[in-house]
Amino acid sequence: MNHETLLARLHDALAGQPGEIELSAEGSRTGTTRFAGGRTTQSGDVENVVIQARVALGKRVGAVRTNALSVSSLRQAIAEAGHLAAQQPEGRFCGFDDGKTPTPVATSQIDPALCDADAVARAQLLDGVLEEVSGHGLDAAGLVMTGDQQLAVATSTGCRRSFRRTEARLDVIAALRGQAASDGASARAGAMFGSWAELAARAPSVAADARHTAEASRSPVAVPPGEHDVLLEPSAVAEVLEWLALIGFGARAVEDGSTFLSPTLEAGRVTLYDDPLAGEDGCPTLPFDAEGTPKRRVVLLDAGRAGQAASDRLTTDDASMLTGHAASIVDEISESGAVPQHLHWAAGTDEVADLEARLGKGLLVRRFHYVNGLLDTRRALMTGMTRDGLFSVADGKRTAARNLRWTEPILSAFSRVEGVSRERRVVSSGLSASVFVCPWVLIRGWHFTS
Amino acid sequence: MAAQLADAARRLRRAGAIHAEVRHLSDERRQIAVRDGRVERLFLARSSGFGVRVLWPVTGQPGGAWGFAARAGDDEASLGAACDEALNVARAAASVKRFGPAAPPVLLAEEETHVGSYATRVEIDPFDETVASVESVLALLDAATRALLQHGGPRARTASAHTTSRRQRKLLCTSDGTSVDQTLVHSGGGMRLGVEDGDRVAHRSYPMDLDGGVGAGGLEVLNRLDLVGNAARVADEALSLLDAPLCPAGSTTVILDTPQLALQIHESCGHPTEADRAFGEEVSLAGASFLLPERLGRFRYGSVHVNLTADSVADGGLGTFGWDDEGVAARRTPLVARGQHVGYLTSRETASRLGLPRSGGCVRAESWNRVPIVRMVNVSLEPAPNGPSLDELIADTSDGVLMGCNRSWSIDDLRLNFQFGCEIAWELRGGKRGRVLRNPVYGGITPRFWSSCDAVGGPADYRLWGLWSCGKGDPMQLMAVGHGCAPARFRDVTVGAG
Numbered sequence: 041m042n043h044e045t046l047l048a049r050l051h052d053a054l055a056g057q058p059g060e061i062e063l064s065a066e067g068s069r070t071g072t073t074r075f076a077g078g079r080t081t082q083s084g085d086v087e088n089v090v091i092q093a094r095v096a097l098g099k100r101v102g103a104v105r106t107n108a109l110s111v112s113s114l115r116q117a118i119a120e121a122g123h124l125a126a127q128q129p130e131g132r133f134c135g136f137d138d139g140k141t142p143t144p145v146a147t148s149q150i151d152p153a154l155c156d157a158d159a160v161a162r163a164q165l166l167d168g169v170l171e172e173v174s175g176h177g178l179d180a181a182g183l184v185m186t187g188d189q190q191l192a193v194a195t196s197t198g199c200r201r202s203f204r205r206t207e208a209r210l211d212v213i214a215a216l217r218g219q220a221a222s223d224g225a226s227a228r229a230g231a232m233f234g235s236w237a238e239l240a241a242r243a244p245s246v247a248a249d250a251r252h253t254a255e256a257s258r259s260p261v262a263v264p265p266g267e268h269d270v271l272l273e274p275s276a277v278a279e280v281l282e283w284l285a286l287i288g289f290g291a292r293a294v295e296d297g298s299t300f301l302s303p304t305l306e307a308g309r310v311t312l313y314d315d316p317l318a319g320e321d322g323c324p325t326l327p328f329d330a331e332g333t334p335k336r337r338v339v340l341l342d343a344g345r346a347g348q349a350a351s352d353r354l355t356t357d358d359a360s361m362l363t364g365h366a367a368s369i370v371d372e373i374s375e376s377g378a379v380p381q382h383l384h385w386a387a388g389t390d391e392v393a394d395l396e397a398r399l400g401k402g403l404l405v406r407r408f409h410y411v412n413g414l415l416d417t418r419r420a421l422m423t424g425m426t427r428d429g430l431f432s433v434a435d436g437k438r439t440a441a442r443n444l445r446w447t448e449p450i451l452s453a454f455s456r457v458e459g460v461s462r463e464r465r466v467v468s469s470g471l472s473a474s475v476f477v478c479p480w481v482l483i484r485g486w487h488f489t490s
Numbered sequence: 491m492a493a494q495l496a497d498a499a500r501r502l503r504r505a506g507a508i509h510a511e512v513r514h515l516s517d518e519r520r521q522i523a524v525r526d527g528r529v530e531r532l533f534l535a536r537s538s539g540f541g542v543r544v545l546w547p548v549t550g551q552p553g554g555a556w557g558f559a560a561r562a563g564d565d566e567a568s569l570g571a572a573c574d575e576a577l578n579v580a581r582a583a584a585s586v587k588r589f590g591p592a593a594p595p596v597l598l599a600e601e602e603t604h605v606g607s608y609a610t611r612v613e614i615d616p617f618d619e620t621v622a623s624v625e626s627v628l629a630l631l632d633a634a635t636r637a638l639l640q641h642g643g644p645r646a647r648t649a650s651a652h653t654t655s656r657r658q659r660k661l662l663c664t665s666d667g668t669s670v671d672q673t674l675v676h677s678g679g680g681m682r683l684g685v686e687d688g689d690r691v692a693h694r695s696y697p698m699d700l701d702g703g704v705g706a707g708g709l710e711v712l713n714r715l716d717l718v719g720n721a722a723r724v725a726d727e728a729l730s731l732l733d734a735p736l737c738p739a740g741s742t743t744v745i746l747d748t749p750q751l752a753l754q755i756h757e758s759c760g761h762p763t764e765a766d767r768a769f770g771e772e773v774s775l776a777g778a779s780f781l782l783p784e785r786l787g788r789f790r791y792g793s794v795h796v797n798l799t800a801d802s803v804a805d806g807g808l809g810t811f812g813w814d815d816e817g818v819a820a821r822r823t824p825l826v827a828r829g830q831h832v833g834y835l836t837s838r839e840t841a842s843r844l845g846l847p848r849s850g851g852c853v854r855a856e857s858w859n860r861v862p863i864v865r866m867v868n869v870s871l872e873p874a875p876n877g878p879s880l881d882e883l884i885a886d887t888s889d890g891v892l893m894g895c896n897r898s899w900s901i902d903d904l905r906l907n908f909q910f911g912c913e914i915a916w917e918l919r920g921g922k923r924g925r926v927l928r929n930p931v932y933g934g935i936t937p938r939f940w941s942s943c944d945a946v947g948g949p950a951d952y953r954l955w956g957l958w959s960c961g962k963g964d965p966m967q968l969m970a971v972g973h974g975c976a977p978a979r980f981r982d983v984t985v986g987a988g
Binding site: 072074075077079080081082084085086088090092100101102105108120124128129131132159162166167170174175179181213215226295296354410411412414415418423425427443445447 | 532535536555556557559578579580583588593625684769772773775860898901909929965984
C-alpha cells in the first residue's frame, strides 16, 4: 500500500465519524541482511502498517494503535480511543492539526530500484563486501538494509498529509581475526543512501574503508587515561548528539527541570539545529510529524546559547509553539516525548586534514560505544567507551590505540571546541529512527578515565 | 489457526527447506503514565501477524542459511505471503559466498517435539475493564504522584507514575511437529519524584528507575508495589540527596542492593553469556563478548560465591515461558558455577556450534515482525543457601558504600569495562548504614569485579526483577527479561561521584 492509498484509507475511516479525531499511519517494508564471520546470519523481509487513532474530548486524549487496516477496524479503534479519553481528567492539549499550514516541501526520496531490491539483490551486494573484507583475512560483520516507508495523517479538523521515502543503509565492521574488538583491532564504516544505485556504487568503498582502518588498528598500544585532545569523527559526534536530544532538547525535560537548557547556558560557540526539510548532506527528509504538524527548522543550541525545545501536541497548550516533533508511533524508544530526530551540528570552515594536523598530539576517535547521558543531565555529564578505531596521533603519525572509557560534561567540552569541519556525514541511530548530520570536531582536554 | 500453521510448516519442508518455523502472534499493550496531575501517556496498542523462518540448504555442504519474512494480519493470504517470501529470502541467503573457517552453514541441535500450551498465571487481568479499568488505574497512579508531591513539600519539582501491561498470544508450529500455544502476560510500573533546591536537583524512583517493578502476571504486580505506601520514604530519600555530600572517590567495599545488582547482572553477566555475541554475530551493533567459545569451562568469571543461572521456569519472571520461539522447552541452565564459566544462553544453532546436545531455549523475538534471536531469559545470581540478609551484610561491613538503584549504565562492546551510576548510596561505617551520598558511581572490569565478590545474600532478600526493554538486534528489538538476586558484597571497588 503506497502513501496515497494509505491516506485514502484514513480518509474513508474518518468519514461520518463524530468528534475530534486524528488518524496517523506509518507503513514500512524493510529488507535486512546481517552478516558476521564471513556469512549471512539473518536475512528478513518485513511488511507492516501501524495506525494510531486518537480522539480528543476537550483536553482529554485517548489513543489506540492497531495494524488492522480495514475501515471497520479503524472505526473500532476510534471508538476505543474515545472510550479511553472519556475515562481521564482534563489534561493539556492544543488540538489536532487543521491542515491549514501547507505541507512543507521535503525532497521525496523514492527510488523504484530500491523498492524492488529484494533478498537476492542484497545477497549479491554482500558478495562484494565480504570479498573485500573477508577475502583479505579479516572478519566482516554488518548489515545491508533497504526500507520503503509511508506516512499519512488525517484529522477530523481537515489535515490530509502523506509522504513516502526510500532509503538504504550499509554498515561494515572489519576486525582482525583472533583479536578482540576492545583491543582496538576493529573498524566500522557505514553510510545511508537514497538510491540503490548509490548503495551499489559506494558499497566497495565503504567496505574498503572498514578494511583499511582495521588493518591500521593492528597491535594497538595502551594510552594512559587522563586529559587528551580529541578529533571526533561524525559517528562519535552523533552518539553525543543523540543523548543530548534525549536528556535535554525535549519540552518535557524543560518542564521537569532535568534539562541543561537554561537562560544562563554557555556552551562555547556550538550551534545545533533540527532540520528535517533541507536534506543537507543527504539527510533523509520528513515534511510532518506523526501528528501531522508541519516540520520546520528549529535551532536548539545557538552559538552556545539555549534555543527552542522540541514539542508536540501533548506538551504545549499553544499551537504556535509547536515544532513538529511528535515521536513516531512505532518508535518505542521515544515514547517518553518529543525529541529532535534530524539533529545537525552546524558545519564549520575547517578541512578534515587540517583538523588532524591541528590536533597535534591527541586521539582520533572514530566511534563511541554505549554512551549514557543520565549521570547528571543538567551538566550533560556523559560516560562512554571508544570503539572500532581509536588512534593516537603525534607529529602527524597515527598509531592504533586500545579503547578507553571517558566521562565528560559535554557542555563544558563544547567550550573547548577548537575546530569544526566543513564536511559532514549523515549518521543513523542504532536506537531509534533518528539521524544526525555531524562534522569532525576538534576538542581540547577530553577526560578519559580508564 | 494451529492447523494452518502446521500445514504451512510442512509445505515449507516439502518445498525443500531443512527446517521451518511458522508463528502467529497477537500482541496487546496498555500504557498509562501520569505526571504532576496530568495524564502524560494513555494508549492501547494491538498488533498481529505471521513470522516465518526457514532454513534453506547450502549447496554442497551440510546445513543451511536462514530466511525470515513477516506479514501483518490473521488470514490465509498473509500467511501464504510470509511463507513465500521467507523461502525467497532463505534461498538468497544460502547463495551468498562464505569466507573462512568461521563461516559454517547453520546446523541445529536436536530438540524433541512438543505439543502443548502455557499461560502466565494472572490474578487481575489488566485488559479486563471490569477489574482493571483505566479510571481505577489512573486513580492509583494519581494518588501515588500526589503522595510524592505532598511528602516532598515545597522542594518537590515533579512527580510521575506509570504502568504498562502486555499480553502476547503466540502460536508456533515447526516442520518437525512441534505445536505450542502460549499466552504471556507481563505487568508492572513505578513512580519517581524530582526535587530541587536552587541549582541542585535530585530524584528518587521506586522500585527502580525506567521500567519500575515488572513481572509476569496481571495488575496484581502493580498493586503489590504499594506505590502510595512507599511515597513518604521515597520523598524523604529524594530530599536527603539535596543536602548530601558527593560520594567520595577511592577504592572501597561496595554492597549492591538488588535494584542495582539486577542491572549489573544484566550488563556484565547476561549479555556476555549470549552465545551469538560470543560467536561475533552481534558485533555490528551491540558488540561481542569476552566469554569466547574456547573459554567455556576454562575461564574464571568470578569468585566461588558467584553462581549464575539462566532460568526460564522461575515463577513470575519476564523471562519465564513454556517454550522459546524455536519450540525448545523452558529450562534452567548454569552459566557460572562457583565462579567458573560453564554455560551460555543458546539457540539450537549456537548450541550445535558449541557442540552441545541441546539448546538452552533462549531464543525469542520481540513480536511477530522480528526475527528470533538469542535473548536473556531470567539470568539470576543464585542466593547463598544460608547467606546473610542485607542488614546482616551491612553489619558485617566495617567500611564501604551501599549502592541503591540504578541511574546510569555503560559497558564496552566486549562487556568488560563498565561504569554504573546510582540514584543514591549510603556510607557504611562500623557495620552501620550512615549518611546518604549523592551521585555515586562505581566501575570495574567484569571478571575482576565478580572475582572480588566475597558474600552473596540469602533467600530472604532474594528478589526477581524485570526489565522491559533490553535492546538487541538490528533492527532493534526490545525484550522483557528477568534478573533474580539477593544483595551481594564486592571488595576493592573503584567508586566516586558522577
